[in-house]
Amino acid sequence: MTDIQLYEKLSSLPSNLKAEVADFIDFLKLKSEKANMISKKRIAGQAKGLIKIKDNFDAPIAGFEDYS
Numbered sequence: 001m002t003d004i005q006l007y008e009k010l011s012s013l014p015s016n017l018k019a020e021v022a023d024f025i026d027f028l029k030l031k032s033e034k035a036n037m038i039s040k041k042r043i044a045g046q047a048k049g050l051i052k053i054k055d056n057f058d059a060p061i062a063g064f065e066d067y068s
Helices: 003-011 015-039
Strands: none
Touching: none
């Protein structure tokens, strides 16, 4: 089916059905993008240097003495 044939079919629909077609097109695009994202492999070490842990990370938190 050509773009022109598809456009002719779409233009003959009432406006409420055109809205449904637009939603379905958005769904198909999202589905396609997710499929592309899944197939990409993760690369280890991309966040290196972005996460910092403070020196007092393991220190007790005030107010939680009863739970230790």
